[in-house]
Amino acid sequence: MTEVVICVGSSCHIKGARRVVEGLTKLVKESGMSELVKLSGSFCMGRCEEHGVSVKVDGEIHFVDPDHVEEFFRDVIMGSWK
Numbered sequence: 280m281t282e283v284v285i286c287v288g289s290s291c292h293i294k295g296a297r298r299v300v301e302g303l304t305k306l307v308k309e310s311g312m313s314e315l316v317k318l319s320g321s322f323c324m325g326r327c328e329e330h331g332v333s334v335k336v337d338g339e340i341h342f343v344d345p346d347h348v349e350e351f352f353r354d355v356i357m358g359s360w361k
């Protein structure tokens with residue numbers, strides 16, 4: 280099970296956290312990965328200055344552009360199983 284925690288603090292909210300949440304939720308569902316990926320939200324991760332929304336994948340933090348959620352899902356989340 281891959282744990283994905285999306286920051287929904289105010290700074291990430293402004294950067295499009297909602298689109299990241301919605302995009303990942305959809306991609307996980309569409310790819311039939313609901314059993315393998317656990318999505319949750321978190322308050323500020325202390326990395327507001329970074330470009331992109333803070334998202335932790337199994338404890339490792341990434342900064343996600345809401346326009347590139349699909350690439351993030353494919354390369355980082357699915358990539359973590361290789």
Ligand code: FES
Pocket residue numbers: 286287288289290291292322323324325326327333
């Ligand atoms: S609000 Fe997301 S890292 Fe601060």
